[in-house]
Amino acid sequence: MTETLRNWAGNITFAARSLARPRSVAEVQDLVRAARKVRVLGSGHSFNRIADTDETLISLAHLPRRIDIDAAAGTVTVDGGATYADVAPVLHAAGFALGNVASLPSITLAGAVATATHGSGDANQNLSAAVSAIAFVTGSGELLTLRRGDTDFDGAVVNLGALGVMVELTLDLLPDYDIRQNVYLGLPVPALIDNFDAVMSRAYSVSLFTRWQGEAVDQVWVKALAGGDDPVEDILGATAATGPCHPIPGLDGTVCTGQMGVAGPWHERLFHFSIGNTASAGAELQSELFVARADAPAAIAALFRVQDQFSSALMISEVRTVAADKLWLSSAYGGDTVGFHFTWKPEWDATIAAVKVVEAALAPFNPRPHWAKVFTLPPSGIRPHYKQMDAFRDLADRLDPAGKFRNDFVTKLLFD
Template sequence: MTERVRNWAGNIEFGAARVHRPATVEQVQQIVAGAEQVRVLGSGHSFNPIADTDGDLVSLAGLPADVRIDAERGTVSVAGGVRYGDLARQLDAAGYALHNLGSLPHISVAGAVATGTHGSGVGLGNLATAVAGIELVTGDGELVTLRRGDADFDGSVVALGCLGAVVRVTLDIVPAYQVSQHVFEHLPRAELDAHWDEIAAAGYSVSLFTGWAGDTVDQVWVKRRDGDAPAPAELFGAAPAAGARHPIAALSPVNCTEQGGVPGPWHMRLPHFKLEFTPSSGEELQTEYFVARADAVAAFAAVERVRHLVVPVLQISEIRTVAADTLWLSPHYERDSVALHFTWVPNLDLVLPAVDALEEALAPFGARPHWGKVFRHAPRYPRSADFAALAARLDPRGAFRNAFVRRHVLAE
């Protein structure tokens, strides 16, 4: 019987005829070369069929999780299937850090990079911007190395698994640093509009959580690096939380990283959730759209115009910022962005009308969806044609293409 594999949320059951868990890069090369159709599965934290295939599904979690720090070059090289949280612990123990982390430390390096996954910070690029090199197995089983500065590099990092199986990633590193986390509550909605730029830049990393139902933003999480100015006594009318908080107010904060301004290692404060606990609510779907940061206030108003469809199926929404980059299929390509993230109830039939309403409301802003989350349509990117040509060159037989890729990425 064919092994049945589901994603983390459980809403996608992959249709693969065969599931592989190779232990060496050589085995990956053999599997890919012998497969008619193949896709690579990361940590399964996507909410759509981006990794699905009716051919061969390859998990890289079994590759040796060796971490190679090059202090002279300021980089770390790691197997693509390694989770960020595990990498971060080893880096910190050696006195190093990454520039940013996502909300969840549970995601794999290669999967997060390939989909343009991000943290938050007006001056911080997404996780893929730290990539200095990648090694991938192309459709003929060849191992190819691409480095920053190569002609094809900017098209090969956020590549959605279209070019090959990324077996190793080299990332920029920096000296380890400390972060403290303060949570403020009940930010007046009018103050968000009036002081958006100041609020977004109030810390090294800032996240706002809202249910879009009232006249306040529920929580503002401000993460400050050592050496930053002290946290304010209040934030434009938002008061410091009296205790630890979960983004979803009804849930216990026990799974969340430490708050209250207590300094701690970067990897134990930048994510919202602890590596050893279940991330977020555990029962959910997710959607996320990116618009230009300059359009943030107008985009907030657009969401509120359709909140009658959004609120009934919403658990919580997060607002973040991401700096522009030059990666061809990055949702933040050449655009400083504001991220509008929606954590839904785990019922796709109920959620899709809200997704449709959001896409229509945000269309005037050229909204780009997160590649790994629930969405209906993705716009063409300025370098979409160049990416299609690159995919044809590196994977001429189309081994890594699936229905998702053909519809949203390589459509004529």
């Protein structure tokens, strides 16, 4: 490849020999038929080699954008290259909404779905759970549509890019809604441990941001449905912020979605970062581990005990809740889950050392890593936590018998 292609964070240089940018589904089918090994690159926001291949990478960014709303069915069908930033304003303008989003809008829906990307909220599932149908270009170049209720559907949604090219996705919609966002500062950790459920259940979506330093969580972000109770003055000793906050203390809060309790449309409040603004820090690495929701207080206590061993490598950490789903490779398969996310300074060795400390601290809780972020847990420590792992491998063998869509990353993780 003549151009050097890197992921969003810059820590991965893709090894692909070529990058193809097809302009139609028929072109995607031709590319797949001709390829020996092929992967799709979404918006490149993953922090590991999940999207890479040493042969053909396909970007769907140049497919004609498709955002077809079926108002009667309450669904939207989008092409495989569409981003949340493309889709969300169109849905809002038509009076519709998604139930949940991630922290930033610039990722593709397909990339988010493939990796079980999530936001927060006790009743909010992974973004993948909103999908009701997917059209794949499979290894033979044929089109295959799987719909919710089909035998293979629950296995095919969170697919790590290993089943085929998702050229079309249909998602469930909600009627448009407004959110009011308030940030609270300085929640004492002991109060959080004793009241985890009460804190996280106090609104539609709640996130905790902490640097794991001292005795308090830095910020509590509360995203409440507008029209509910008035915001409270404090949460267990955490006091209301008096200006816009960035999750990373000291950075400019005005790049974030509106705070201070001013109600606004879902897509201007549920993302942490506004459409069109640079998300997060930019130069950073990320890791995330999921444990059963019921273990959250003990997991927080375990991280609190070792915080001095990893906090110097950290920019910020986010704790979020995710509701259970039925998708085989979802981090919330079969049970409500809590995610411990870490944004690390862009120093690889220090990050890996810190990731290992966190993985060891959470080991008693059988942690599952985010598929798209940095982790050091071996495959043998991950696969047993996915009850349908063997069924997924069978599905991949059927849809892609030649293993065209397998790269080193997924082969080692899932198939070896």
